Amino acid sequence: MFGKIVMALTASLVAGYVYLDNQVEVRNSHASVTVYESVKDLEEDADLIIIGEATNKTENYIRYHEDGEIDDYSTKRMVKVEKIFKNQLDEKIAVGDEVEVWEPSIIVKDDVIGKQQRTIEGYRLMQNKKKYVLFLKKNTYFNNLAPLGVIQGKFPLDEARKSLHSVYKDEFQHYNFPEFDKLQKEVSSKYNIE
Amino acid sequence: MKKMKLLSLLLLATISLLSTSAAAHDDRCNDSSCHVWRGGFNTGDKVSDLKYWLDSSVSSNNYTSILDFGASSWNDISANVSLSKVSKKDDSQVRAYVSYYSQFWDGQWEPYYTDSKGKLSFDSNNFEDWSVGNIRLNLQQIGTSSSSFKKKVAVHEFGHSLSLAHNNDDVSVMKPGDLSFNVPQKADKTHLKNRWK
Numbered sequence: 465m466f467g468k469i470v471m472a473l474t475a476s477l478v479a480g481y482v483y484l485d486n487q488v489e490v491r492n493s494h495a496s497v498t499v500y501e502s503v504k505d506l507e508e509d510a511d512l513i514i515i516g517e518a519t520n521k522t523e524n525y526i527r528y529h530e531d532g533e534i535d536d537y538s539t540k541r542m543v544k545v546e547k548i549f550k551n552q553l554d555e556k557i558a559v560g561d562e563v564e565v566w567e568p569s570i571i572v573k574d575d576v577i578g579k580q581q582r583t584i585e586g587y588r589l590m591q592n593k594k595k596y597v598l599f600l601k602k603n604t605y606f607n608n609l610a611p612l613g614v615i616q617g618k619f620p621l622d623e624a625r626k627s628l629h630s631v632y633k634d635e636f637q638h639y640n641f642p643e644f645d646k647l648q649k650e651v652s653s654k655y656n657i658e
Numbered sequence: 659m660k661k662m663k664l665l666s667l668l669l670l671a672t673i674s675l676l677s678t679s680a681a682a683h684d685d686r687c688n689d690s691s692c693h694v695w696r697g698g699f700n701t702g703d704k705v706s707d708l709k710y711w712l713d714s715s716v717s718s719n720n721y722t723s724i725l726d727f728g729a730s731s732w733n734d735i736s737a738n739v740s741l742s743k744v745s746k747k748d749d750s751q752v753r754a755y756v757s758y759y760s761q762f763w764d765g766q767w768e769p770y771y772t773d774s775k776g777k778l779s780f781d782s783n784n785f786e787d788w789s790v791g792n793i794r795l796n797l798q799q800i801g802t803s804s805s806s807f808k809k810k811v812a813v814h815e816f817g818h819s820l821s822l823a824h825n826n827d828d829v830s831v832m833k834p835g836d837l838s839f840n841v842p843q844k845a846d847k848t849h850l851k852n853r854w855k
Contacts, residue, residue: 492782494824495763496814499835525760533792538760560814569763584763605758605798614763 488571490617503650506551512557513550515621515655516543518590519562524570537621538583541590543598547583553602565600566608568615575605577652585615593646595621596610597655616644619651622634660841693832693845694853697769697784697819698843699751705820705854708741711750721795721812724805732820735847738854739820751818754793758801765811766794767818784823791819811839821853822846 500506507513522544529535542562551557567590569583581589590596599617600609611617676838699705710729716722728740729752744750771786771792773779778789793815800808818833825832828845 486664490782491780494767496765496782497763530754535755535794536706536759537759568763584761584766600679601762602764603760603798606760608760610761612762615760617762649830 469568475575488579489515489595490581490583492586493544493582493584494626495614497585499611500616500647503654505594506599506612506616506647506651507550510550510617511523511552511602512563512600512610514543514545514549514557514563514600515549516545516563516565516598517591517595518543520592521572524572525566526572528643529598532535534582535560537570538568538608539570539589540608543590543596546595563609566606566610568610570629587611587615587618590618590620595649596619616647619648624631664757668752684719690805692850693823693825693827693830695784695823697771697781697786698788699819699852700787704751706738706740708739708752708819709750710752710754710816710819711744711747712743713747713753713755713758715756717753718836719797721756723794724808725754727809727812728816731813731841732850735842736851736854737849741816747748751788751790752793752816753790754795754815755794756797758798759796760798761796762799763796764774764791764799765815767790767815768794769819778798778801784821789843806840807836810837813840813842817842820850825849 470652486653498509499507519542524538525536525538525540527536541563541564541650545557545559545561545563548557548559557563568585568587569581569589571579571581572588583589599612599618601612602608603610699708710725712722712725720788725794729743739806741752747753763773767775769784769786769788769791770778771781773791779786781788793812795811795815799809810834813831822832824834824847825845826834829843830845831837831839831842832849
């Protein structure tokens with residue numbers, strides 16, 4: 465009996481540790497962004513429009529102020545291209561290639577602050593093996609590709625790729641931008657996702 | 659076996675308690691429509707004498723008049739709200755920076771409060787009593803925009819520093835995106851006065 469109690473206690477402690485270790489304090493910044501009211505506006509402003517599968521190949525970019533505060537950040541993530549709708553970049557991209565997308569969020573972990581996610585306007589990081597419709601623009605200063613309007617250039621697809629709606633609702637419901645409902649319907653319709 | 663069940667229940671209860679305490683801290687709004695935040699420079703007489711400071715990146719990129727416009731646009735609306743510029747960072751509550759950033763946003767507001775350990779902590783819920791805050795303008799996104807739009811972004815970000823949230827319901831300078839005006843509108847003035855009675 466004593467052994468079982470010790471085992472249960474150990475399991476509880478391990479589970480508790482794993483739970484706490486996976487807890488991420490989310491620090492969300494408010495940003496003023498361009499509001500895209502139609503898919504046409506997104507398409508015009510995008511340099512690259514693809515459906516891609518996110519990978520877990522990531523790297524953090526962080527720039528600090530002199531006083532140590534984080535000033536700028538992104539997660540660089542490789543995304544495997546599955547379909548190309550528009551490419552106005554100088555370089556050619558083919559289906560099967562991987563492109564580096566800079567996402568407006570990072571997860572940082574250290575002994576002082578613990579595990580922390582910094583994000584802008586509630587942006588959620590792409591997940592490994594999940595598929596997304598991406599409206600990307602080239603940042604001319606950093607020469608990187610990033611989603612248009614922070615949160616408006618990335619539309620998650622569900623596993624079956626039959627419906628965008630449910631995952632979209634889950635991801636965007638807290639943004640309180642009424643334009644997003646219209647946007648997702650237009651993206652669904654235009655890109656034959658539903 | 660009963661003890662194991664009890665331990666499991668205890669673990670679940672602990673997890674549930676942790677989850678609840680994390681989620682409970684989400685009452686960010688100070689009004690029913692959420693046009694103003696509970697978080698702000700609430701203590702002392704800060705908003706009646708709010709000091710802002712411009713980083714050297716502001717003048718080197720010729721954004722001094724843009725940011726001064728952004729601050730002064732909120733003066734003379736309420737007797738309880740006044741923004742003035744100081745030359746020393748340590749004397750200020752609102753700090754403004756201009757730079758190129760890796761993402762496509764125009765401007766950003768990041769408030770910090772002093773936590774129980776005396777450390778500055780980021781207030782992502784816009785719920786706390788702020789000590790300082792940073793305004794950032796993004797040259798990548800607005801560098802080639804009209805002067806009028808740059809001013810709108812500056813006014814909008816200073817509006818956040820006065821606890822005004824995004825407002826998609828009214829004609830408001832706190833609505834995100836490009837607008838035909840760049841100064842506080844009737845609704846903005848009403849919300850400002852109500853917030854700082």
